[in-house]
Amino acid sequence: MASVSYQINVQRGWSHCFRFLMVCYFYFYFPSDIFLEVEDNKGTEEYRGYCRDVFHTVIQETLRPLVDAMHNGVSIRCSDGVERLCFPVLCQYIADMEEQVVLASIVKGWCPKCLAPTGELEPQGPRGRISVPPRTDADARNARRNLDPSDLREQGYHVNETFCADYPCGGIIDSLGPDLLHQAAKCFWDHLLEKCIKPLILDYWSDQKKVPERRVLAEIDARFSIMPKYFGLRRFTKGIYNKQHPWMVHEYRAMMKVILGVLAGICPKEGMLLLREYLIINYLSQYPVHNDTSLGWLDGAIDTFWKILRNPKGSFVHLKDNVRFKDSVITETWAPSKLHYFRHYAECVREKGTLTSYSTDRTEIWHKILKAAYNRSNKIPDHVNKFIVTYVSRITAFRIRVSTLEFDVASEDGGSSANGEPDRRSLDSDSGVEEDEMVTMEEFEEDSISTLVSWPKKARKGWPKSANSTESAIGCIGFRAALMKYFLQKARRQPNNTNGEALRSVNELLEILDPTVWVHNCVSLRYSASNPLEKHLSLQSKTDPDCVKEYIRCAGHDSQSRRDCVLVYDGHKSVRTASTMARRKVYQLLMLFQCESITLEGSSIGVGMGREGLALVQEFSVGPKCDANTGMYSLARTEKVEVISIESIERGVHLIPKFGGLLHTLTRIKRVQRDTRDSETGKIMKQSDINAFHHYERFFLNSWSDPHIYNFIW
Numbered sequence: 001m002a003s004v005s006y007q008i009n010v011q012r013g014w015s016h017c018f019r020f021l022m023v024c025y026f027y028f029y030f031p032s033d034i035f036l037e038v039e040d041n042k043g044t045e046e047y048r049g050y051c052r053d054v055f056h057t058v059i060q061e062t063l064r065p066l067v068d069a070m071h072n073g074v075s076i077r078c079s080d081g082v083e084r085l086c087f088p089v090l091c092q093y094i095a096d097m098e099e100q101v102v103l104a105s106i107v108k109g110w111c112p113k114c115l116a117p118t119g120e121l122e123p124q125g126p127r128g129r130i131s132v133p134p135r136t137d138a139d140a141r142n143a144r145r146n147l148d149p150s151d152l153r154e155q156g157y158h159v160n161e162t163f164c165a166d167y168p169c170g171g172i173i174d175s176l177g178p179d180l181l182h183q184a185a186k187c188f189w190d191h192l193l194e195k196c197i198k199p200l201i202l203d204y205w206s207d208q209k210k211v212p213e214r215r216v217l218a219e220i221d222a223r224f225s226i227m228p229k230y231f232g233l234r235r236f237t238k239g240i241y242n243k244q245h246p247w248m249v250h251e252y253r254a255m256m257k258v259i260l261g262v263l264a265g266i267c268p269k270e271g272m273l274l275l276r277e278y279l280i281i282n283y284l285s286q287y288p289v290h291n292d293t294s295l296g297w298l299d300g301a302i303d304t305f306w307k308i309l310r311n312p313k314g315s316f317v318h319l320k321d322n323v324r325f326k327d328s329v330i331t332e333t334w335a336p337s338k339l340h341y342f343r344h345y346a347e348c349v350r351e352k353g354t355l356t357s358y359s360t361d362r363t364e365i366w367h368k369i370l371k372a373a374y375n376r377s378n379k380i381p382d383h384v385n386k387f388i389v390t391y392v393s394r395i396t397a398f399r400i401r402v403s404t405l406e407f408d409v410a411s412e413d414g415g416s417s418a419n420g421e422p423d424r425r426s427l428d429s430d431s432g433v434e435e436d437e438m439v440t441m442e443e444f445e446e447d448s449i450s451t452l453v454s455w456p457k458k459a460r461k462g463w464p465k466s467a468n469s470t471e472s473a474i475g476c477i478g479f480r481a482a483l484m485k486y487f488l489q490k491a492r493r494q495p496n497n498t499n500g501e502a503l504r505s506v507n508e509l510l511e512i513l514d515p516t517v518w519v520h521n522c523v524s525l526r527y528s529a530s531n532p533l534e535k536h537l538s539l540q541s542k543t544d545p546d547c548v549k550e551y552i553r554c555a556g557h558d559s560q561s562r563r564d565c566v567l568v569y570d571g572h573k574s575v576r577t578a579s580t581m582a583r584r585k586v587y588q589l590l591m592l593f594q595c596e597s598i599t600l601e602g603s604s605i606g607v608g609m610g611r612e613g614l615a616l617v618q619e620f621s622v623g624p625k626c627d628a629n630t631g632m633y634s635l636a637r638t639e640k641v642e643v644i645s646i647e648s649i650e651r652g653v654h655l656i657p658k659f660g661g662l663l664h665t666l667t668r669i670k671r672v673q674r675d676t677r678d679s680e681t682g683k684i685m686k687q688s689d690i691n692a693f694h695h696y697e698r699f700f701l702n703s704w705s706d707p708h709i710y711n712f713i714w
């Protein structure tokens with residue numbers, strides 16, 4: 001694109017008792033092509049130096065009024081009514097790697113945050129990683145004033161001063177930070193899958209085991225295509241290698257949620273461990289709250305990641321021995337700058353808080369207007385620049401005009417949070433809230449998360465029906481017996497029910513009772529989105545109290561219909577091992593329904609007025625501990641079918657079939673397609689229409705499907 005836009009975020013400092021935040025957006029449009037057309041020295045270092053000077057001078061002049069305030073302060077009336085003299089400091093700057101390098105005026109390939117030499121950003125000594133001094137604005141200033149150009153270049157600096165050279169404190173290098181979008185998310189495909197994992201898999205299968213490459217990739221695609229559906233999970237119905245055009249970042253994120261389950265049995269152990277460490281880094285970097293323990297985990301995962309990847313005896317370094325991968329970039333010193341940036345995550349959290357805002361997701365959205373302008377132009381180089389400037393000026397003028405209009409909007413109640421309760425976060429001061437905090441901590445002591453259930457207004461077509469007719473309609477013999485058993489067990493658990501012998505047997509109840517049943521296709525669940533890690537680390541909750549809302553489906557009873565799986569907390573279960581799954585059960589839904597409530601007290605039996613939310617479920621047995629390669633619990637389908645209360649469901653879970661070894665999936669799909677082939681029309685079932693729950697007995701409990709379950713089940 002002809003114009004370059006840079007966005008500077010300027011945060012204001014904070015005093016001990018309040019925090020004042022100011023974020024400014026500045027746009028600079030440099031129509032560089034206009035210069036380039038008349039400039040024939042553009043390949044020279046002098047010309048590039050001149051461009052850098054122009055660039056920094058423009059920004060410096062634009063921010064001049066702020067620099068005065070940085071030196072002399074500016075008087076601001078704060079929210080507590082007191083007027084204070086405040087000094088703005090350039091605090092946080094969000095940008096991708098290329099922009100960071102330009103703004104910090106450092107040489108491409110060097111790290112903007114440390115002085116590690118280019119080409120060896122992760123220097124290893126005999127005792128592990130050698131620590132490298134950080135790069136700061138003060139050092140940069142000293143170096144530019146005292147060193148000659150060749151020495152400067154050895155430290156990765158250009159001679160050109162940055163726009164913030166005369167700022168009294170801080171500067172652009174100090175304010176640079178990670179970019180989760182282009183690092184944790186985008187490097188997953190660009191570096192990890194394409195340069196490390198795919199060559200490793202192909203080296204193992206197509207060169208050592210002589211399986212053709214296309215069969216290996218087809219197997220991976222087949223596994224993606226029959227992945228069971230789940231709320232919020234993208235399905236790759238044609239796989240990921242089948243498609244020729246590049247994937248987008250949100251699609252990489254979707255792949256990350258299932259990749260370990262897909263590659264189990266195909267990828268050698270080393271690759272699985274590397275992937276796992278990468279996913280751990282990705283999830284930990286997105287934590288909304290951190291302490292030294294969690295940052296220790298993050299640093300540990302980064303160390304392990306590099307150890308596995310650059311192990312001198314490991315497979316990744318030896319990929320080059322294979323003629324096909326002789327161009328492999330992985331060596332004992334390989335560390336691309338975007339992956340090396342992980343090293344600065346922990347220090348960045350310690351300095352400025354968690355990384356949730358450190359992503360160019362927030363700033364790239366402003367490129368939309370430029371892209372829209374480019375798309376609307378005739379795309380001829382001579383015209384496109386002018387068109388973009390006119391278009392953007394017009395839109396900007398319109399926005400300014402709209403922002404000056406006065407709208408009659410009812411003011412919101414500032415002291416309340418979304419749910420109408422007083423906003424506890426506003427009490428974030430140093431005294432007077434200790435009791436509140438104690439209450440909060442006690443609430444967290446509960447083992448199970450509380451979940452709210454909402455039913456749809458209408459039942460499935462054809463219902464309500466009696467339990468008897470429902471049993472024959474869904475073809476599940478034993479439904480009524482399971483229902484009666486549920487009511488009987490519930491009555492036995494009632495504390496006031498002393499006359500246990502008087503309760504009847506299931507068979508007796510079957511003869512007497514035939515309650516009405518409303519079958520539904522889905523329910524919505526809400527549970528707190530707060531990070532369960534807080535409880536584990538005994539941190540005070542500072543996260544947004546918003547809820548996660550998800551839908552769980554149980555849409556029918558034929559082999560095609562989607563029937564989700566759920567996690568249920570069982571406080572009565574005897575525990576042999578201490579794990580997050582020790583007191584939990586996993587069920588697949590067979591039917592979601594409401595039933596007339598039944599009271600069994602002593603010998604009296606009654607049908608109540610209300611309805612009770614229930615689910616007919618089939619149980620999976622859970623393995624005692626996580627699988628060593630994937631970090632997921634193993635599940636096996638059992639024959640046990642029962643009725644549970646919908647209230648006991650904690651949340652939905654995604655299950656990934658255990659696909660087995662290479663080519664198992666392709667063979668299985670062919671067999672299913674052959675078996676289900678329509679004898680009259682000869683129609684073959686589409687690969688992505690195959691319901692994996694019908695064709696697999698063993699599964700993994702996907703603990704990578706969203707941040708909540710990652711922190712919940714481990």
Ligand SMILES: [Zn+2]
Nearest residue numbers: 111113114116
């Ligand atoms: Zn660095």
